[in-house]
Amino acid sequence: MxxxxxxxxxxxxxxxxxxxxxxxxxxxxxxxxxxxxxxxxxxEGRPDRLKLSLRAPAGTDFDALAAALRAAVGNDIGHVVRDTHVIIDIPAGTEAAVRAALAAGHPGIAVVGAGTRMEIFKEVGxxxxxxxxxxxxxxxxxxxxxxxxxxxxxxxxxxxxxxxxxxxxxxxxxxxxxxxxxxxxxxxxxxxxxxxxxxxxxxxxxxxxxxxxxxxxxxxxxxxxxxxxxxxxxxxxxxxxxxxxxxxxxxxxxxxxxxxxxxxxxxxxxxxxxxxxxxxxxxxxxxxxxxxxxxxxxx
Known part of the structure; x- marks a missing residue:
């Protein structure tokens, strides 16, 4: 139910x-x-941009995460933090590189959704x-x-x-x-x-x-x-x-x-x-x- x-x-x-x-x-x-x-x-969304909805363990330094992604794939990355989730805004053509950087350097972070306009949030409680x-x-x-x-x-x-x-x-x-x-x-x-x-x-x-x-x-x-x-x-x-x-x-x-x-x-x-x-x-x-x-x- x-x-x-x-x-x-x-x-x-x-x-x-x-x-x-x-x-x-x-x-x-x-x-x-x-x-x-x-x-x-x-x-709102733009056809040349992509939003990745990420879920991370409590206490994650999201500013440091965003900085690490910028260092790996380029500076044109924005982020908005909401509790245990962060929405990463990236150029549409960089999704594969961002996912690879996350998998290599941040294995505890889950990508729960991706899209031009969609943002996903979910938690226990x-x-x-x-x-x-x-x-x-x-x-x-x-x-x-x-x-x-x-x-x-x-x-x-x-x-x-x-x-x-x-x-x-x-x-x-x-x-x-x-x-x-x-x-x-x-x-x-x-x-x-x-x-x-x-x-x-x-x-x-x-x-x-x-x-x-x-x-x-x-x-x-x-x-x-x-x-x-x-x-x-x-x-x-x-x-x-x-x-x-x-x-x-x-x-x-x-x-x-x-x-x-x-x-x-x-x-x-x-x-x-x-x-x-x-x-x-x-x-x-x-x-x-x-x-x-x-x-x-x-x-």
Whole structure:
């Protein structure tokens, strides 16, 4: 039993409020997932730049880390520290060199996401505490997804926390359980994908990454999961330009959505949406089983 939330802003005047709205939604889901929490926010980005979301052990000297990366690959590197995470802003063509420098000189630091606009943060603890540690309420953007975890199948660790990202600007949160994820993982590893955890949700993210890399649209890639991934699940997915939702054909996990002229919101329960602005006039509905819902940001 976990809690998942998502918010896609249609009215750009609301983008400064994205983080504050997500905080409210995540905190309400605390009793569905008190062990850990995480979220991805899609903010501003430039096509010639890349953001790497890094997680480090407590007490890491992030200024020294940034200085070491500049010495290794060049001075055109920026960084913003948020608690145990740091967002490294680099020229797009230097990703491989930066990753190599991290692996060689800083093996304790994990890259949890990469993309033009996406930033990912996740930690062990109550969702409200995690949101405050990373100052989620101050973040702006066009869309974001979040997860509160109740670790019923594995240890309570940050590695097990969602979102999972296995491709550029693409991430996933998941409520449910997949029964054939180990078999799918083996197939994807043969296709060249790497996995950092044994979590079934990371396999789902990897499957979508694999299909997107083959040129499929997100809607088609999500539809493909219905034929490949066995189990019960609700997926909420973020990409550089969009936000998608899919439930399995049985749809036994709870899910509710709300749409207004200003936003689209998803929650495991309606109470996650109850404090959103304009909710009284929203179209509130339960997403249909085995049906892809997708909204995309205008260029």
């Amino acid at each position: 976990c809690g998942i939330v998502g918010l896609f802003i249609k009215d750009r005047k609301l983008e400064p409020d994205l983080g504050a709205m997500l905080v409210t939604m995540l905190e309400v889901m605390s009793d569905r997932g008190p062990d850990s929490a995480g979220f991805a926010v899609y903010g 109550l969702p409200g505490d995690v949101a405050r540690r990373f100052a989620l309420s101050t973040m702006t953007g066009s869309h974001g997804i979040g997860h509160t975890r109740m670790a019923t199948e594995s240890a309570v660790t940050t590695n097990g926390a969602h979102p999972f990202s296995t491709g550029p600007d693409q991430c996933l949160v998941h409520n449910g359980s997949l029964s054939n994820h180990n078999a799918v993982r083996r197939v994807l590893i043969r296709e060249g994908l790497r996995f950092e955890t044994q979590n079934d949700s990371e396999v789902a993210a990897g499957f979508l990454t694999h299909r997107l890399a083959k040129g499929e649209a997100l809607g088609d890639a999500l539809t493909s999961t219905l034929d490949t991934l066995d189990g019960f699940f609700t997926f909420v997915v973020g990409t550089e330009s969009g936000f998608g939702v899919l439930r399995d054909p049985i749809a036994c996990k709870p899910a509710v959505m709300a749409e207004t002229e200003s936003y689209v919101a998803f929650g495991s329960e309606y109470r996650a949406l109850a404090d959103l602005p304009g909710i009284a006039n929203a179209r509130v509905f339960e997403p249909e089983p085995a049906t892809v819902y997708f909204w995309e940001r205008a260029a």
